[in-house]
Amino acid sequence: MLSWRVVRGAWLGAMGRWLTVVAAAAGTGLLLLSTLGWALGSAQPGAGAGARLVWCLLPVAVTVQLAATVGRAQPLGWPRPGLAAIGLGRTATVLIGAAGAALACAAGSAVALLVFLYLRGDLDGVPYAGSASGVLGAGHRLPVAGAATLLAAVPLMAAGVAAAGLWQPRAPKPGAAPVGLPWGVALTAVGLAVQVGAPRGDTLPLPSGLGSVSPATAAGWLVASAGMVVAGPGLVHLCGRLLALHRPGALRLLAGRAMQQEARRIGRPVGLLCATATAAVAVYHLQSGVGHRLGPLTAFAAALIGASVLVIAGTAMLEARSARARSTTALRDLGASPALLRGAVALRAGVLLAVAVPLTAVVAGLATVPATR
Template sequence: MLSLRVLRGSRPAVLGRWALVAAAAAGTGLLLLSALGWALAHPGGSTSHAVVRLVWCVVPVVVTVQLASAVGRRQSADWPREGMSSVGLGRNGITVLAAATTALVCAVGSALGLLLFLLLRGDVTGGPWDGVGPGVLAAGRALPVAGAAVLLALVPAAAACAVVAGMRPGRPEDTHDAPGSLPWGVALVAVGLAVEVAAPKHSGVPLPSGLGVIAPAAIGGWIVTAAGLVLAGPGLVYLCGRLLAAFRPGAVRLLAGRILQHESRRIGRPLGLLCATAAAALSAYALQSGGGHTLGPVTVFAFTLIAVCVLATAAVGLAETGDDRPEARGALQEVAAAPSVLRAALAARAGALAAVLVPVAFLVAALSTVP
């Protein structure tokens, strides 16, 4: 009940973020149920194909959980500590409340996904929708309640656990640690790409929409490469800040460079994940255009969901860093700095990050399409 009261009293911007989380949870639940529907529609088919379709749903689940965790931690940081303490909620109580609120929103989204799946199957309207093949909806077959409940409970449970893990007290962030993560991230990217290139060809796990097959070793290489990009993200952002502030900078370049160095640990990992997602999208586009394949509606929906979740997670992280700079704004106002200086510094930061991260994404995508 307290979670509902907190949600009801939230600002429109906060409610918009929670609505995005609910929509992502609904989309992920729909993908999980489509994998279950495919298994029901092919009872005599190979069990491995059904497992593969379910395994490919891990990526939407992960990005949805990450988005829900980021929004949950962001709202808990906005709660007034005095008001929470007055009702008997300390650090642990705030953590539990944030986890419960996140799980509640994700559960509502999963319920919406179930309702949409039933509508597409024709269980509510009486006729299945023709836009998706019957092999995905399994229209006319009974939907196992236990299996559907377990699949729909994955996102709320994982999101609540992620919020609890992300809000536990830890050591304070040190900006000088950011450059140290860059060599390790580059090493992981190199190892992942080497594993992908050396993986056996024309055998392994089938890709969605008939894009071919990929070896399990290549999948492991992709995971290592993505982890390396996420790990290298803070170092890349710090490097961008150092380059901006080097070689006799002016006021705009110096301000932009110092801000990037200061925020490198906070925004580096979301930007690294965004870079990994862009590389994966470029690789999928190269496979689709090179082989003349047409992506199915489920695959297009999954790609769109992943892209929206990653972009929203990065946006939440960037907005959080913007809210944590009131002292800097006040100091600039005291020295009578023009508002155009802040806008110019923002443009310089965006240009420097794009100049570094975009080539990295294209390079990783080009090397990843070799297998």
């Protein structure tokens, strides 16, 4: 409970990140419980409930990553000598981050359960209760074991991912090139090749009646998305090296070196943003093809995933800004003008956009081939 006692007096940004984790866990828990309620109320759930549960894995994965990111950010921001002075070593730091992530997700799961029971009409005496009873299996007994299993999945996974992220080996040399770029490019190429070559299939129905795809198409999209995330740090580092090549001036040198230093910190969130954007483009093409809008649950899940990914990227950017605060102070002491520092930030952002936007467009164009041919 130490981390949460510290958070009570934290600034608004830290509180906002934890509240975002609670909200994301509540939304994901509600999606999982709605799948259970639909299975209870459907006469022949069959593979439909399984397909709904499979697509719920996407918001689950993003929510777990969000909780792990916020859970890692707090103890890593504390001074290690101060933690050691009060008897908190590496193991205690790992436990603090994992417990904070699990507790936030557990609070969100509790909120999801209350909202689900309210929508089903199981809470007597509450105004407007049961407003969604027709699609959540109202009148059927809710299996306690099944609901508990679904709600416990996100907190347990978030604790494990946060602990794995904090239990790291010794940090690499600052500015060293990440080694994941070739592997990420290879994974992305393999995933796109699988998507392009996958036949049409009706094994895995898409949400909101957007059609059906073969398992190979879904697997190819997952592999390509994972490749973009893996390649993110190496791609950012490469951009920084290219920016600082051939007699750079002060502006290019500052921007390029900063990108190389921050590649490991912001690379994976940037790759995750690109992967999410490609998925959004693919969904847009599918929606245009079938000619109807997304259903409420699908739109809610898409908004949840998009907001969580933006918070993950924003948290990484804030961590990078905090990490270079000492360097920024030193540059100001040396006489660097505020315009030069702002120009370096703008140049880094422009280079990232100039690389990420075309890459996302190319991957998204290839990813929609199976749906449009």
